[in-house]
Amino acid sequence: MSIIGTSVQRKEARNKVSGRARYTNDLTIPGTWHAVVVPARQAHAHILSIDTEKAKQIAGVKAVITGDDVSVLTGDVIEDRPPLAKDKVRYWGEPIALIVARDEATAQRAAGMITVRYRPLPVINSIGDGIADNAALVHEKNGGYKVATPPAYPKKQTNIADEANVEKGDVERAWPGSDITVDIHVSLPQIDHAAMEPRVAKAEILPDGRVLIHCSSQAPFEVRKLIAKYFKLNPGQVVVEVPLVGGAFGGKSSVQLEVLAYIASKAVGGRVVKIVNTRETDMASCPGGMGLEADISLAARQDGHLLAAKMRFYMDIGAYTDSAPRVARAIAAQCTGPYHIANLHTDVFCVYTNHTYTTALRGFGHMPMTFAVERAMDELAQKLNMDPLRLREINALKPGQLTPTKARLTESNLGHLPLTIYKMRELIGWKQGKVERVGEHRVRVQGVAAFWKTSSSPPNAISGAIITMNSDGSVNLSIGAVEFGPATKTTAAQILAAQLRIPLDKVFVHEDVNTHVDPEHWKTVASMSTYMVGRAVIDAANDIINQLKSLGAAVLRCSPDDLDFGDEKVYVRDDPSIALKFSQLALGYKYKEGDSIGGQLIGRGRFMIRHLNLLDQQTGKGRPGPAWTVGVQAVEVEYDQNTHQYRILKAASVVDAGRVINPAAARGQLMGGMNMGLGVASREGIHYGHDGQFLNNQFRSYRVMRVGEQADEYLIDFVETPQIDAPFGARPLGEHGILAIGAALANALSRAAGVPLNTLPITPEAIWRARRHQS
Amino acid sequence: MKTLTRPEQVTLTINGEGRDVVIYPGETLLYTLRGDALGLTGAKPGCENGDCGACTVLIDNIPTKSCMVLTAEVENRHVTTVEGLEDAPIQHAFVDNSAFQCGYCTSGFIMVGHALSQHADAPDDSRVVEWLRSNICRCTGYQEIYDAVRSVCQDSTAP
Ligand code: FES
Ligand code: FES
Numbered sequence: 010m011s012i013i014g015t016s017v018q019r020k021e022a023r024n025k026v027s028g029r030a031r032y033t034n035d036l037t038i039p040g041t042w043h044a045v046v047v048p049a050r051q052a053h054a055h056i057l058s059i060d061t062e063k064a065k066q067i068a069g070v071k072a073v074i075t076g077d078d079v080s081v082l083t084g085d086v087i088e089d090r091p092p093l094a095k096d097k098v099r100y101w102g103e104p105i106a107l108i109v110a111r112d113e114a115t116a117q118r119a120a121g122m123i124t125v126r127y128r129p130l131p132v133i134n135s136i137g138d139g140i141a142d143n144a145a146l147v148h149e150k151n152g153g154y155k156v157a158t159p160p161a162y163p164k165k166q167t168n169i170a171d172e173a174n175v176e177k178g179d180v181e182r183a184w185p186g187s188d189i190t191v192d193i194h195v196s197l198p199q200i201d202h203a204a205m206e207p208r209v210a211k212a213e214i215l216p217d218g219r220v221l222i223h224c225s226s227q228a229p230f231e232v233r234k235l236i237a238k239y240f241k242l243n244p245g246q247v248v249v250e251v252p253l254v255g256g257a258f259g260g261k262s263s264v265q266l267e268v269l270a271y272i273a274s275k276a277v278g279g280r281v282v283k284i285v286n287t288r289e290t291d292m293a294s295c296p297g298g299m300g301l302e303a304d305i306s307l308a309a310r311q312d313g314h315l316l317a318a319k320m321r322f323y324m325d326i327g328a329y330t331d332s333a334p335r336v337a338r339a340i341a342a343q344c345t346g347p348y349h350i351a352n353l354h355t356d357v358f359c360v361y362t363n364h365t366y367t368t369a370l371r372g373f374g375h376m377p378m379t380f381a382v383e384r385a386m387d388e389l390a391q392k393l394n395m396d397p398l399r400l401r402e403i404n405a406l407k408p409g410q411l412t413p414t415k416a417r418l419t420e421s422n423l424g425h426l427p428l429t430i431y432k433m434r435e436l437i438g439w440k441q442g443k444v445e446r447v448g449e450h451r452v453r454v455q456g457v458a459a460f461w462k463t464s465s466s467p468p469n470a471i472s473g474a475i476i477t478m479n480s481d482g483s484v485n486l487s488i489g490a491v492e493f494g495p496a497t498k499t500t501a502a503q504i505l506a507a508q509l510r511i512p513l514d515k516v517f518v519h520e521d522v523n524t525h526v527d528p529e530h531w532k533t534v535a536s537m538s539t540y541m542v543g544r545a546v547i548d549a550a551n552d553i554i555n556q557l558k559s560l561g562a563a564v565l566r567c568s569p570d571d572l573d574f575g576d577e578k579v580y581v582r583d584d585p586s587i588a589l590k591f592s593q594l595a596l597g598y599k600y601k602e603g604d605s606i607g608g609q610l611i612g613r614g615r616f617m618i619r620h621l622n623l624l625d626q627q628t629g630k631g632r633p634g635p636a637w638t639v640g641v642q643a644v645e646v647e648y649d650q651n652t653h654q655y656r657i658l659k660a661a662s663v664v665d666a667g668r669v670i671n672p673a674a675a676r677g678q679l680m681g682g683m684n685m686g687l688g689v690a691s692r693e694g695i696h697y698g699h700d701g702q703f704l705n706n707q708f709r710s711y712r713v714m715r716v717g718e719q720a721d722e723y724l725i726d727f728v729e730t731p732q733i734d735a736p737f738g739a740r741p742l743g744e745h746g747i748l749a750i751g752a753a754l755a756n757a758l759s760r761a762a763g764v765p766l767n768t769l770p771i772t773p774e775a776i777w778r779a780r781r782h783q784s
Numbered sequence: 785m786k787t788l789t790r791p792e793q794v795t796l797t798i799n800g801e802g803r804d805v806v807i808y809p810g811e812t813l814l815y816t817l818r819g820d821a822l823g824l825t826g827a828k829p830g831c832e833n834g835d836c837g838a839c840t841v842l843i844d845n846i847p848t849k850s851c852m853v854l855t856a857e858v859e860n861r862h863v864t865t866v867e868g869l870e871d872a873p874i875q876h877a878f879v880d881n882s883a884f885q886c887g888y889c890t891s892g893f894i895m896v897g898h899a900l901s902q903h904a905d906a907p908d909d910s911r912v913v914e915w916l917r918s919n920i921c922r923c924t925g926y927q928e929i930y931d932a933v934r935s936v937c938q939d940s941t942a943p
Contacts (some may be wrong), residue, residue, distance in 0.1 A: 018879060025887035026875040026894060028826020028866030037819075037826035114808075205830045205838055205888040205922050217908025255828070256922050288831040494885030494923045671880045678924025681885060708835035708920060716916035719926040 012513055013507045013737050014131045020518055021492070033209040033225045034285055041211065041281045042071060043113040044273040047120045047247035048294050048383045049098035049105040050136070052363040052701025053147070054127035056097060060104060064119040069111040072276040076105070081270055082154065085231075086161050087262065089154045089364070090329040092268045097130070099147055099367050101702045102293030105488045109273045118694035121391055125294040132701040136302045136323045137318045139168040139360040147328055147361035154429065158467075160623055161334040166757045170326060171334040171359040173341040175413045175629035178352030180376045183317040187308035191388045195381045195767040199300040199325055202370055203713050204493075204726035207256025207286035208295055212270035214279030218242075220271065222249045227262040227491050228532035233524045235264045236271055249524040252526035254493035258685075259369030261493070262534050263296050263331050298370030298696060300325030300335065303381040306352075307389055313400045317352035318643055320344055321513070322378065333359040336374035338624050339465035342414045342633040343375060346382040347426050347461035348404040350417065353413055355629075363701045371685065375462045376751065379648075383458035383752035384767055389760065391750060396441045397756065401459050401641070402430045413765050414629045420735040422636040424665035424740060426459060428728045429641045432663045433457065436644045436724050450650040453658070456757025458749035459641040463634025464535040464741065468621035472541035473528025476505065476612035480590030482516040482577050483544055484553075486546065489530025490520050490538040494681075495743050497538045498675040504543045504736050510575045511591075528615070536743030539670065540635070541616050543736030549614025560607045561589050566599050636732045638740045640664035642683070642749040644720070648761035653760060653773035653780075657687060660720035660750060665728040667732035667740030675685035675742055682746015688714035690751030692770050785857075794859050798822065799868030807855045814839045814850040817865060825867035826891040830920070837919030840892035841865045847899045847918070866891040872935045874898045881932035885923035892919050897933035906938035 024030040067289040067397040076095030082088040094105045106123050131145040136146060144167075148154075152165030161171045184190075198574045210224040220242060226232050231354040237244040239628075248617040256260060266284055275284040286295065301324055314424060321338055326333040344355045362725040386632060390397035405426040406412070408419050433439065437455060445453045464470075476488040486505055492498045502516040519527060552580035558569040561579035564570070570650035573582045580588035589598070597607030658684045669675045692712045696704040705711040731738025751769065759766045788809035797822045799820050802922070805821045814832070818825040830838030832851040842864040869875060874897045877883070884890040893916065900907060900915050905917070912934055921929060 021887070022879045025884055026866075028871070028891045030829070030887050031825070034829070037820065039820070044941060124835055148838065187827070203922050205920065206885070207835065208855045254886065256886040256924070288833070288835075494887070496885075510836070586791050639835070675881050677885060677924060677928065680927060681923045683920065684925040707830055707833065709833075713922065714926065715920060716926045716930060717913040723925055724933075 045116040050108040063122040071114040072109040086187040086270035157359035168361040183352035200603040202258040202260030204256030207291040210266040210270035211283040212274040213281040257493040291704040296368035320355040327364040329366035387756040391492040416632040430662040458752035460748035470531035474545040478595040491533040536741035544616040545574040553612030572634040653776040661724035668738035679746040687748035816855040877932040883928040883932040905923040
């Protein structure tokens with residue numbers, strides 16, 4: 010049986026159930042000092058003074074660092090963020106000082122001794138505040154910062170950090186020709202990634218000039234690149250090591266704590282310094298996920314065909330841009346959802362606020378965007394009195410059509426949404442969205458929503474793989490992708506085992522990532538590891554196969570073309586009894602007489618993304634990713650019309666996965682994604698006080714799903730339309746469980762409660778409010 | 785319970801073995817376990833205020849959040865960490881049910897599940913849910929964890 014399509018055990022499984030799997034904070038180098046972040050306790054204020062004297066006097070305190078000691082500005086796209094607040098603070102929780110001490114308790118004590126005098130400024134506490142006329146400016150210098158990774162188009166003297174636009178067809182001409190229109194406004198709060206492992210970073214600067222960083226990052230190569238850039242080091246000098254990561258969800262793709270750890274180490278002569286976030290710091294001081302306000306207008310014919318759309322998305326990006334301009338472009342490029350809309354005008358704005366800044370969060374903007382579009386689609390279906398799945402089916406994008414940014418779609422790069430819809434009907438027992446009465450004041454109803462997503466990766470994203478062969482013919486695999494849960498390393502091992510036709514237990518994957526020895530991999534994000542790493546692994550496997558054949562041919566006195574391989578041997582195609590074991594060739598071949606040829610077999614492989622481009626400023630024209638993953642999700646809820654409480658009976662996903670490489674891992678990803686998406690939709694959200702204070706930076710107040718609150722039943726099915734350029738046809742699959750499930754829940758509950766629910770989270774109280782507001 | 789005003793040596797029973805460690809007053813069990821002397825890093829800090837359960841260990845066979853216990857309190861009591869499990873059925877059940885992804889919450893959930901499976905009276909479904917609600921997993925859909933724990937507990941409702 011092929012290893013591809015088999016639910017293999019993840020490589021590190023036994024370690025994880027024995028408490029022996031190691032994460033960044035599980036290894037401590039003796040002599041490590043601790044740094045703690047002193048967070049701002051104002052959301053928007055001038056810093057008049059920071060008194061560090063008392064803190065410095067505490068025995069064991071080694072250094073106290075403030076913004077005045079650091080001159081760099083950081084940022085993935087726009088360099089607008091000082092690592093430590095300088096002159097003013099822009100969010101509650103912003104790092105304002107850093108204390109380095111012999112131990113954590115001392116550092117914490119010293120942190121309490123820092124006194125800051127502020128002059129408060131008006132707080133931009135919402136998107137509305139940010140775009141109001143004469144709004145206070147979060148960044149007086151907006152538009153004057155360096156754009157490190159174009160494009161980004163900040164608007165001077167405003168709180169608009171960037172704007173992305175898409176223009177297709179002619180909306181104004183098409184609009185009057187429609188039979189029916191819907192307009193909705195959605196509002197989603199900022200949320201937190203809430204990975205169970207709080208972020209950790211350690212830094213050490215060696216006398217020879219090398220900088221060693223250990224961190225819980227999804228993007229070790231990005232850490233290396235940025236630290237080298239900010240502090241004018243040679244990239245080779247900076248060595249970044251990442252062991253297993255305890256959940257990431259995009260939150261660990263941004264580079265922040267690593268920079269602080271470097272600054273801390275630098276301040277104490279290069280000693281090892283470690284920063285371990287508390288949960289409170291992890292939530293309030295480190296980037297979360299964006300909030301969104303959006304206006305969606307759809308125009309359609311009576312038969313349900315979409316004609317035109319106008320959309321405005323305002324992202325609450327918080328106080329600094331980080332990856333927001335990229336997210337804005339991802340939203341713009343996929344703004345229609347997986348539907349064909351010939352006439353389209355979309356504007357996406359990144360709005361600075363005095364909230365915690367934000368970064369990628371599982372789905373890279375596609376989850377909030379999908380919520381907006383899918384709520385509008387469901388309202389349209391209700392207005393048309395049409396089966397909501399049917400509405401989605403007839404508007405589904407097809408091969409040959411163009412995306413909003415006019416990228417051409419093929420069966421290979423798009424997959425098959427109608428087939429996923431077809432399967433969903435069966436899977437959930439589709440009842441066309443009808444409300445069923447099951448008790449005196451209890452009803453049951455189903456809701457659906459569809460999604461699509463592509464990578465929105467930079468057009469020069471790369472990956473690599475190195476294989477070395479051991480004396481017994483087994484292989485070691487080195488890749489630059491981090492393992493934070495989705496079985497990335499195991500999938501790479503499966504691909505290698507399949508390609509070399511060897512058993513999976515003969516493949517050993519380097520579990521950690523070390524930028525010094527592993528080949529560069531862009532970032533472990535966007536569900537792209539199987540595709541990018543997989544392609545590099547196949548390339549490396551082919552390289553080693555060629556070496557096996559050419560060395561084998563020399564020994565067997567034939568042409569490499571005469572050779573085939575399998576069963577850990579190379580053999581003569583027409584007489585397999587003439588064969589050499591991989592083990593005989595792995596470290597060079599030794600003749601009977603003792604003389605030898607060859608040397609260790611080392612395969613190298615690489616991959617670079619192709620045919621992508623940056624989106625045009627006016628029209629958005631461009632190709633944002635190599636392929637899309639499409640799917641449909643549904644929920645069935647039971648809702649109590651008196652108390653507005655509800656229970657999620659079923660949560661279902663049908664995804665066109667291209668080819669499922671590890672079914673157990675794929676199902677796990679989808680279930681976990683659905684659970685997180687349902688948590689986001691039903692209970693999560695950051696609360697800011699009237700003064701911008703982050704009010705719920707603990708799990709007792711920032712509520713995530715717990716056992717017993719998840720759907721009673723998860724239903725999962727796949728369609729497999731191969732993506733031809735992907736390893737074994739496998740499409741990206743990782744984030745996708747989260748994308749449309751929240752919209753499906755809102756669609757179901759809107760029907761059940763008889764009122765549009767366009768604001769998250771949908772708590773019973775929120776439903777009660779919406780109903781009261783309507784009547 | 786002992787009163788500590790400065791660092792002092794205490795003897796703890798951890799995974800069946802007596803261990804002498806020097807602790808500070810106010811030191812939590814989680815901190816002591818993970819420290820250099822013991823190096824038992826299976827218990828994880830996730831919140832350090834009792835909300836997440838990633839730090840769960842057993843104290844006299846009762847699952848306890850080690851971030852909420854002072855080390856000084858556990859002298860003369862039996863502490864079991866995930867490292868002290870020897871091929872327990874719950875560990876296999878977690879592997880068989882794919883009950884983890886990143887693995888950071890796993891030690892904590894395993895200790896809760898193990899204690900429950902050792903509990904004299906067989907738990908019904910709602911008891912299983914109640915016990916597992918003390919912990920948080922951000923990666924899985926929870927069904928996998930529930931199934932793993934259910935599979936090692938006797939079912940009171942089973943015939
Ligand atoms: S670390 Fe102890 S409960 Fe979270
Ligand atoms: S497996 Fe990652 S938090 Fe549970």
